[in-house]
Amino acid sequence: MDNGAIFYVLLFGPMLPLVVIIGAVVLFGVGFALHGLTGAVIRTIDETSRPHRERAYVRKHQRDITLL
Numbered sequence: 767m768d769n770g771a772i773f774y775v776l777l778f779g780p781m782l783p784l785v786v787i788i789g790a791v792v793l794f795g796v797g798f799a800l801h802g803l804t805g806a807v808i809r810t811i812d813e814t815s816r817p818h819r820e821r822a823y824v825r826k827h828q829r830d831i832t833l834l
Contacts, residue, residue: 778785813821
């Protein structure tokens with residue numbers, strides 16, 4: 767091994783678990799954000815595709831359910 771490879775192994779070898787943990791946290795965060803955005807888009811499409819009377823009925827009864 768040349769000096770560059772030894773330097774690379776010494777510098778990044780002990781830090782590898784930290785790099786893996788940070789990568790996992792970042793991927794989890796991105797997945798969580800995409801999941802939330804996808805849910806919001808689907809909910810918006812679902813709400814706007816219903817007739818107004820049905821939307822009002824659902825909203826009223828959801829409010830009653832949350833008070834229980």
